[in-house]
Amino acid sequence: MLAFQEKRQMLRRAIYIFFTITSALLMTGCNSFLVSETEINQEVEKLLAEPQSNQISLLVEGNALDIDLVVKKADVDLTARDGGLVLVDLDTNLEGVLTAFGQKISISASVEPSFESGVRIEEDRLYLTSPRITEVKVQGTSFTDKMLSSALGSVHGELEKALVKYFDTHPVYILNHSPFEKTAASLVKDIIIKEDTIELSIF
Structure with a gap:
């Protein structure tokens, strides 16, 4: 029972992080990262x-x-x-x-x-x-x-x-160096190779 509750809490935390980062990106108008x-x-x-x-x-x-x-x-x-x-x-x-x-x-x-x-x-x-x-x-x-x-x-x-x-x-x-990278990885729609950087478009 305890293990089940811990899994539910972890799932809720993951969903919370996902929506928090997604909402922040939408509010700031950010649609890519480098x-x-x-x-x-x-x-x-x-x-x-x-x-x-x-x-x-x-x-x-x-x-x-x-x-x-x-x-x-x-x-x-x-x-x-x-x-x-x-x-x-x-x-x-x-x-x-x-x-x-x-x-x-x-x-x-x-x-x-x-x-x-x-x-x-x-x-x-x-x-x-x-x-x-x-x-x-x-x-x-x-x-x-x-x-x-x-x-x-x-x-x-x-x-x-x-x-x-x-x-x-x-x-x-x-893409696992931060909660942002981990979440944004699943949202990538396009990849643009620029001078000295790779731009990952997420919307």
């Missing part, structure tokens, strides 16, 4: 530090390239260019096997893919969507590094698909 580039980068750093799978797997047909990229760092830049884009530079460790000249070669390298994408919201989470690779850097000057760079350059489509799969399950921002 998430800054700095806040997103801080969130990404925090999420990458959590125990989770930060691995992007890529297996090219015929096993010519079977690699895993472990994401160490991601730098997010928001721009209003071309209607609004999220520009991302990843820093990854690559491990895997490259098949060349009829031989399987074990490879290990530092790889930095750069891409641009849109953003979508699902429940209280912001996800990157439709990433398009603009550049892939392989740090190193050895013959194997050069072969890897050439191989990655020829499989942009497959690498983009791997990025889609990764960012479909790894958010870049969670």
